[in-house]
Amino acid sequence: MEKKSLIPNEKAKRRKFGLHFTSIDMFYRYIFPEIKDFLENYLWVDLYAGEGNLILPILNEIPVDQRESFFHNHIYLFDVQKDMVQECIKNARKYGIPKETAERNIKIRDNLENFPQILKHQKYPIFHITNPPYLYLGYIRKHNETQKYLSYFESRNEGYQDLYQIAMINDLRNDVENLIYVIPTNFLYGASVSNKFRLDFLKHYKINKITIFETSMFKFTGTNICISFFKRKAISKDEPQTFEGLKFKDKNKFVKREYNLKPKYKYRAGSEFDEFIEENSTRNPLKVKYYLQKEEVLNNFGSFEIKVIDANKYENNQYRIQIIRVSDALKGKLMNNILYARTVDTGSIDGRAGLGIIKEHFGVDGIYVSGNTYRTHPIQIFLEPELTYEDQLLLRNFFNTILEYFREKLDSEFLTTYKYSKADYTRKFLGLTQVRGLIETFPHELKEENKEKLKSFIKTNEIEKIFKFIKQFKS
Structure with a gap:
């Protein structure tokens, strides 16, 4: 369990080591029911054991007079930190394990560096249960105190993005058959942070089950x-x-919910949204550009005030x-492009990511970028060819209807988590590539009668009819 009294810099210390200690309650509630029927069949191992809370509670299920023998033959624990190993030994003794026996099977070792080969020569096959260190490579590079971990990402580990991925790939290379890992959900949802790793790892392992927590599980x-x-x-x-x-x-x-991961989409959860975009791009799709930047305004200075x-x-x-x-030409461009992208949820139900009308939300005719561009700011959208006001309203409604359908169906898993908070829902980030892709499914060259059909389907939220309708116009 986590200690109640903590030194002031404890959070920084744990971030430095990528540590997030696991509670005994987590073990009993979510892990033990899956392993309780075959405790005698495996060597129970945690290579990043911390205080031992993912393995030692197994001893509660073993008769007291058999615990030392069971521990000797069935349990191995490791940690890179001496104080954690001492804490682990102390916890083992609480279950009745003699100090000498505990010290034999609980060792200080850096298992990210390499796998302990001694485990392969034991009587029972390895079953690895662990909450490994996780620390993103980007963070490691930026902080002096963590740069010593950069060596883990060299040579055959090049391309991986987090310490937990190094831990898991070591298990793969050493033919460990059964794994239970407590890891960040970016394993499932991440793009650049985990695409390569999922492709390498899930070629060799099947996911039997996942329990996901969209609530804080660790204090730090x-x-x-x-x-x-x-x-x-x-x-x-x-x-x-x-x-x-x-x-x-x-x-x-x-x-x-049932998850379907496909290698074509790098085994990323929520890929149905990407599939929809890929399969339904319309003929002659709209070209999309973003941002009204300072340089463009300076190059088009004129007498028209906007x-x-x-x-x-x-x-x-x-x-x-x-x-x-601005000039007359830039004035026309601004007045004829009324939409903007809200890429980040605000946390309220009416502030979700999607397309909006600049005038309605901000009371102005444009969104000016005087400095650097940021994907999380409101972003004006410029379309080519330009659409009428009515057609832009139709595009907005089309876009938001389909986006909300997939958010509900996929629980927003195709979007990047922006911030964990106590809002009514987990705030998400909608990427500009996703915005462009969804706009490119909009059939903008419709005859008037077909526009009315599409408007009707959107108004009544008949999503299947919308999908069937746009398939007529896909490239």
């Missing part, structure tokens, strides 16, 4: 985690994987409004 990190159950495949190959997932929204609210917000100047909970002077 806001990272959402999942408990993942893996079984090594008899034959390694790239193939779709289907498994059951249990997702906790908070401690008492959960949903069940009221804009400055996306780089957010003061007192609102964007600064200013007047820019």
Whole structure:
């Protein structure tokens, strides 16, 4: 269990080592039911054991007079930190394990560096249950105290992005058959952070089950985690994987859903949205450009005054409004492109990511970028060819209807988690590539009668009819 009294810099210390200690309650509630029927069949190992809370509670199920023998033959624990190993030995003694026996099977060792070969020569096959260190490579590079970990990502580990991936790939290379890992949910949902790793790892392992927590499980990190159950495949190959997932929204609210991961989409959860975009791009799709930048305004200076917000100047909970002077051509471009992308959920139900009308939301005619561009700011969208006002309204409604359909169906898993908070829902980030892709499914060259059909389907939220309708116009 986590200690109640902690030194002031404890959070920084744990971040430095990538540590997030696991509670005994987590073991009993989510892991023990899956292993209780074959305790005598395996060597129970935690290579990153911390205080031992994912393995030592097994001893409660062993008769007291058999515990020392069971521990001797069935349990091995390791940690890279001496104080954690001492704590682990102390906890083992609470279960009645003599100090000498505990010290024999609980060792200081850096298992990210290499796998302990001694485990392969034991009587029973390895079953690895662990909450490994996780620390993102980007963070490691930026902080002096963590740069010593850069060596883990060299040579054959080049391309991996987190310490937990090094831990898991070591198990793969050493033919460990059964794994239960407590890891960040970016294993499932991440793009660049985990695409390569999923492709390498899931060729060899099948996911049997995942329990996902969209609520804080550890005191010192806001990272959402999942408990993942893996079984090594008899034959390694790239193939779709289907498994059951249990997702906790908070401690008492959960949903069940079936996951379908496909190698074509790098085994990323929520790929159905990407499939929809890929399969339904319309003929002659709209070309999409983003941002009204300072350089363009300076190059098109003129006598026409346009009221804009400055996306780089957010003061007192609102964007600064200013007047820019532009040429007739740029004025026309701004007035004829009324839409903007909100890429980040605000946390309220009416503030979800999607397309909006600049005038309605900000009371101006443009979104000006006086400094650097940021994907999380409101972003003006420029379409080619330009659409009429009515057609842009139709595009907005089309876009938001389909986006919300997939958010509900896939529990927003195709979007990047932006911030964990106590909002009504987990805030998500909609990527600009996703915005462009969905806009490119909009059939903008419709005859009037077909526009009316599409409007009707959107108004009545008949999503299947919308999908069937746009298939007529796909490229």
